[in-house]
Amino acid sequence: MTAPTSPLPSVLLVGCGQMGGAMLEGWMAHGLKPSVVLDRHDRTLPAPHHLAATLEDVPADFQPDVIILAVKPQKADPTLEALARRFPNATLLSVMAGRTVQSLTDRYQHGNPQAQPVIIRAMPNTPCAIGAGMSGLYAPPHATDTQKAQCDALLHAVGETVWVEREELIDSVTAISGSGPAYIFLLAELLEKAGVEQGLPVETARTLARKTIYGAGALLNQSPAEAEELRRRVTSPGGTTAEALKIFMAPDAWPAIVPRAVAAAARRAKELST
Structure with missing residues (x-):
């Protein structure tokens, strides 16, 4: 509208x-x-x-x-x-x-x-x-x-x-976008902690995590390309991103966990209706 x-x-x-x-x-x-x-x-x-x-x-x-x-x-x-x-x-x-x-x-x-x-x-x-x-x-x-x-x-x-x-x-909207900001905040929280574990000062790790999520979200929102294509553009074969994505995209990692998490949120929304 x-x-x-x-x-x-x-x-x-x-x-x-x-x-x-x-x-x-x-x-x-x-x-x-x-x-x-x-x-x-x-x-x-x-x-x-x-x-x-x-x-x-x-x-x-x-x-x-x-x-x-x-x-x-x-x-x-x-x-x-x-x-x-x-x-x-x-x-x-x-x-x-x-x-x-x-x-x-x-x-x-x-x-x-x-x-x-x-x-x-x-x-x-x-x-x-x-x-x-x-x-x-x-x-x-x-x-x-x-x-x-x-x-x-x-x-x-x-x-x-x-x-x-x-x-x-x-209920599906609730699980994706209603609850979704919490998923993104969790990612920022975990990236910040990982940065500190890698030796970065807390404020530096926090800035890197938050601004990266902000910039990636803005690019995703403005680009006509699919999210999958944007991911591929960042991922050089054999590079650092590819190494990290091997962990994230393992069968028992994000491909399994994200659908389970969304389904749990949708299920809880249905439960609240009763």
């Missing part, structure tokens, strides 16, 4: 932890219609935005364009029931891993049998805080183009977006 226009839709952000806070930073930078953050932790919000510790503290005349569900999946049910009584026909954007559209709708209607919410699911990641996020989204068939466009605008404001046609694919 095209770049988002300002101001962005007004939101009721329910939960402002790592993910909610990362998105909020990006939205503020792009211009956000007057919105409310529902969070028990003290934080400073610039006017005209409002912080509410409980749903009762949300201004009575506030009607958000989109309610963002950014609380822990296991703790969401009481909040969903309370929201249903206050905003029965809301558009909700859930960034919670695992919780399906049907399970969220059922819980919403448990709080208010007359409620008719439209729930769109998304899985963003923490680079949203610097405008470099990657979000996958799924909308049920009854979601309108306007509702989908509003949700896309919010997440496109903090990075890139892709839409999937089947809801179960959100």
Whole structure:
């Protein structure tokens, strides 16, 4: 989709932890219609935005364009029931891993049998805080183009977006890009430790590891070449890179471990749905 226009839709952000806070930073930078953050932790919000510790503290005349569900999946049910009584026909954007559209709708209607919410699911990641996020989204068939466009605008404001046609694919998005930054941070951590073991000062090893990952990621993002081809360009036959890749690409190393790790994350996402 095209770049988002300002101001962005007004939101009721329910939960402002790592993910909610990362998105909020990006939205503020792009211009956000007057919105409310529902969070028990003290934080400073610039006017005209409002912080509410409980749903009762949300201004009575506030009607958000989109309610963002950014609380822990296991703790969401009481909040969903309370929201249903206050905003029965809301558009909700859930960034919670695992919780399906049907399970969220059922819980919403448990709080208010007359409620008719439209729930769109998304899985963003923490680079949203610097405008470099990657979000996958799924909308049920009854979601309108306007509702989908509003949700896309919010997440496109903090990075890139892709839409999937089947809801179960959100679990795969979670395992690849939602959890993916942690995999990259682990690689940076391990490269830094390896550099220190090779005799480099800590700060030098840290800079080398971080800037290498940053530069390689930027090149990968901008190049039309496949990742495999970019890898080959760095790898001279019989050279230093080839020696390292012999270890990484051994049958019981990355080719086996990475798919297992991704499958474990996707499996956990499915478990959270129950």
